[in-house]
Amino acid sequence: MTTSMFGAPVQRREDPRLLTGGGRYLDDLGHDALAAALVRSPHAHARIRDIDVTDALDVDGLVGIWTHEDLPGRVGEPLPLLIPHPTLTHGRTQYALARDEVNHVGEPVVLVVARDRYVAEDACQRIRVDYELLSPVVGIEDARAATHLVHDDVPDNVSAHMLQEVGDVESAMAAAPHTLELDLSIERSASMPLEGRGVYARWDDEREELRIYSSTQTSTGVRAAVAAKLDLPLAKVECIAPDVGGGFGVKINHPWPEEVLVPWAARVLGRPVKWTEDRREHFVSSAHERGQLHRVRVGFDDDGRLLALDVKFWHDNGAYTPYGIIVPIITSTQLLGPYKPGTYRVEFWSLYTNTVLVTPYRGAGRPQGCFAMERTMDAIADELGLDRTEVRRRNFIQPDEMPWDHGLLFQDGRPLRYDSGDFPATLATLERLVGWDDFAAYRDQARAEGRRVGLGIGCYVEGTGVGPYEGGHIQVETSGRVNVSTGLTSQGQGHETVFAQVVASELGVRLEDVHVTTGDTRRMPYAVGTFASRAAVMSGNAIALAARQVRAKALRIAADALEVSPEDLEIVDGDVRVKGAPDTHMGLGTVSVMSNPLRYAFDEAAKAATQFAGSNDPDKPPVADDEEPGLEGKDFYSPTQATFANGMHAAVVETDPVTAEVRILRYCVVHDCGPMINPMVVEGQVHGGVAQGVGGALYERMVYDGGGQLLNASFMDFLMPYASEVPFIETDHLETPSPLNPLGIKGAGEAGCIPVSAVIASAIEDAEGFPIRSMPISPVELWELRRRHERGEWPSLRHAHGIPADPPAATAPGDPRDPRDPRDEPTPATRPEEQR
């Protein structure tokens, strides 16, 4: 069993704990802690004239109230700009508590600490802040017009302007036989984990040490940030990410204002303090993503091959840029997907608005880029009357052209160079899975029944496993227990299981003997974090390297004791034995005893070790100069560049002829992330990604009014899909190994959500016969597009399949010929039964 752990769909080791109420999420900790709450700005843009806390002082149970002017030293300075970039010429970050001015609804203004959260909120309600209202900037068009400024000293609301060009786009465009121009947009959405943010801090006055627990994707980042802000030695601060209830990107920003304020208050008060974000706070004070407008110009030949691609886009970065401009940089590079663009120029402007700031949300700029590119591919196919898969096939980078260098700089500042991938094979697999060639017959059949169906496709390449590094540490106890630690965190990806699988395979031990710790700076102080689909690639490989060290040391010690050559040994189920002579063996626990010359006979392994004499040369030190006591290994993995996973999705949708409701009949995924450590976990990641993509395609958007109020800051109004909205997802996998890392793996965390908006738009367009240029799309919007199309205000596809020249008459409301219950099961031909 030991050698087959890598690649096995083993059940997760986290689950028994999480299934019985034994999880320890942030708010499950610290029952003795005081509670923090924050007075937040009700205005999108305003100057703070005065803050009056008098009435709040009467609240029984109040412990303290602080405004910006109470914050000393670095606590009162702006929060750090984490990822500077040369083109981010006007980066701005907020203060932990607003100083003088607020720039979005929800920005923290006053900190309150009290006996419990109820009391803290009572006090918040009694604090009066006098604001002078300023003109808010809301939405990309508003920001671009720059009639008003978000920050007085940022001209035109532009935080960053970036341009990359490969080849001479203008000449190629001018020479192209065909050109098209498309405006394509995606709305704001958000990660929206079921657990919001939270931070809990304990100050130890005797040791002058701070312990922070945070629901974060990067405990090392929080630790370093808080130590710097509070002017504490790093050695006096530790940070632990406990069980984290989902992240999807929003918990990678650090420090959040609350991650500075709560530890600071705990230290000032000498008592534990905790803040748990509520849902409304999460909507208005954490982070959003996705809002972008794109203008694509494309030149191509008669065969549909790209000759010139010119993309301009405008990114809404919200009120501040603490996480830099990672999102638009990713869009600008990952937009290219599996294609050779001929020549390429991309230019973006990242714009300030008086709305919640932006950090990466699962996919991070790729859903927008994929939407822009895939809509363009469909438009080219329509222009030329070619099959949509054929146009894609003709533009693919071929397997024998790998590695493929696009000549651009990727998000990590390194070349955008694909390491491996087989795009034609991926597409062929998808065509088989969805039955691409049979769809025309199905469409005809559906049309005869008065139904509108469409088939859509979307392809993407995802840079995963970005550096700079992660580490792994492994220690074998004398009991044979294997302790593994890595510094990055887990938010539900099953790290305790998959990293244990890596160690079980590399070291030759039983899975149940391996115990994994993540996100605890006491165990691994050097780490980056869990984002960018990097955990398996980075920590997986670091742990594998550490395990190989431990294995080599174990074999060396055992070989000495057993008086054989290390090459003659193998490790099976935690037992080091002579190949072909398994009766000559010793347990790894015994090897652990022998690795440490201090051999108190505490346990059975120590007693067993006494039978092995080993060398005892009095002229040599007990621990050799090039050795360390203990059966341990530690290593770091640091790649030269990202690794590139890819995938292709297809969907069949049906649009209601009356209500314009969109129903997904089938959803097919072909995914290639290289060898899978645990296919069950990978599949689960794909499912979850697709579900978030469905939300992004059909439901989720942040609706701001002109004054900068978020009108749908609740789960009643911000619609995330339930089980009733997410289709059954059919999946297939290719495994194209990466040549870049020892395990050959690529990341899988974000893949599922990247192409979904593109795929659904493609399918709706196919069903309706007119182009879809903006997502998400609601039934009302689709209905409105139909009206515009009928009035001649919205174009038809040139080669429409969806709507016959004479549409069937059965489209009037209440028409008895529209008998379908939307809950009816599709015919077996369109959707296979879910596998049990």
Next chain:
Amino acid sequence: MSGDPVVEELLDVTVTVNGVPRHARVPARRLLSDFLRHDLGLTGTHVGCEHGVCGACTVLLDGRPARSCLVFAVTAQAHAVTTVEGLGTREAMGPVQRAFAECHGLQCGFCTPGFLTTVTAYLEEHPHPTQDEAREAISGNLCRCTGYQNIVRSVLRAAELREAAEADATAGDS
């Protein structure tokens, strides 16, 4: 400053939780979810939205699913509450819990207790759901991680495990 401190009246509340009478002295406005989590220390019940939409805080109130963030602790006085802690232990998980583990029906696990209680109550009334019925049964709970597919599988698997457990029990009786 008005002078008089704003003080809350406290009420005695006793609720039978997972078969054990539990008591605390709390303000009238204390939510049942907070009562369970912070007054009784039963942190398995999670709060995802505090407005009754996500279902993460679902507990069984006299055997029926209820959103504990929409119930005041005082209104549960003298009633019976079952939380995820009452569905089984790590060593002896209940059939619904086992099914979720087998089918990878959870990722971060935050929404999971609400699904487990919801599904437990559902299978009591509908022990043999079809696939579509299973999907319908969980469609009042939000999950941001799994895409639901494996939760649907978990519901169907839980039905099988319940049936097998009942068969075993019947066999043991005879």
